Amino acid sequence: MNNIQAVKPGKNYLSTLKGVLFLMLLAVSLLPSCKISYSLSGTNIPIEITTFSVQYFPNRAPLVQAQLSQIFTDALKDKVEGQTRLEMVTGFGDVDFSGEIKSYETRPTAITGNETAAINRLTISIRVMYTNSFNPEESFDTEFSRYEDYPSSSNLSDVEDELIELIVENIIEDIFNKAFVNW
Numbered sequence: 167m168n169n170i171q172a173v174k175p176g177k178n179y180l181s182t183l184k185g186v187l188f189l190m191l192l193a194v195s196l197l198p199s200c201k202i203s204y205s206l207s208g209t210n211i212p213i214e215i216t217t218f219s220v221q222y223f224p225n226r227a228p229l230v231q232a233q234l235s236q237i238f239t240d241a242l243k244d245k246v247e248g249q250t251r252l253e254m255v256t257g258f259g260d261v262d263f264s265g266e267i268k269s270y271e272t273r274p275t276a277i278t279g280n281e282t283a284a285i286n287r288l289t290i291s292i293r294v295m296y297t298n299s300f301n302p303e304e305s306f307d308t309e310f311s312r313y314e315d316y317p318s319s320s321n322l323s324d325v326e327d328e329l330i331e332l333i334v335e336n337i338i339e340d341i342f343n344k345a346f347v348n349w
Contacts, residue, residue, distance in 0.1 A: 209250055209346040214300055217259035218252040223292065227270040231330070234267055238292065238334050245338050250346065258297075261345065265294040268309060272322055275315060288322065288329045289313040292337055296345050306344060312336040 220243045225235045242263060247254050252261070269291035276285040291311040298304045314329045316322070 211250060211252065211346055212300060215260040215298070216253060217255045217261075218246050218250070219255050219257060219259035219262045220246070221262065221264035223265050223267055225267040225270070227267050227291075229270050231270050231326070234270060234290070234330065234334075237330060238267065238337075241334050241338050242341065245342055246346075249342065258299075260299050262297045262299075263294060263341070263345075264297075265292060267291075268293050269311070274318065284318055285315050286318050286322070287313050287315050288326070288333065290330070290333045290337065294341050296341070298345075304345075308344065310337045310340050312340070 220239060223235050223239050223242075225231070243254060246252060246263075252259070267290070269289065272286050272288045274285070275287045289311060290313070291309055293307070293309045295307045296305055312333045314332050316325045316329060
């Protein structure tokens with residue numbers, strides 16, 4: 167009743183096994199010659215780029231917020247220094263950020279039935295000139311703009327610091343991604 171037969175390794179089995187072993191040895195021998203590059207921040211920075219610089223971003227908006235230039239400039243330095251292996255230098259680095267604050271404005275966005283504002287919007291626009299000395303085609307001159315809404319029942323001065331922090335964080339993320347993350 168038992169029809170089980172022992173399978174003896176034949177010539178085809180041995181040649182297949184030899185082929186698999188050869189491919190495994192070939193793969194293992196090639197592995198040390200592979201260059202694996204990875205980054206936890208998602209950056210894609212060529213190895214020859216080692217330094218960066220951030221120039222002061224003057225506030226040239228019609229409505230000037232006194233601390234915005236310093237807040238933005240420091241936040242951009244912190245982001246690049248904290249998220250890349252690049253060393254910050256004074257003067258001009260292998261990659262350089264410069265520009266200006268172009269706009270800082272608040273406007274009503276939602277009008278209620280009795281023609282009063284229900285929501286106001288704070289918008290900040292910043293022109294950024296990014297210079298890549300090793301890859302000039304990756305350089306850019308772009309205006310980045312972000313906004314945050316706040317209730318019209320709040321005074322801007324009461325929520326301004328928090329709104330600026332959120333907007334600057336988002337603009338810097340956009341700049342960082344355009345400069346260093348090539349998806």
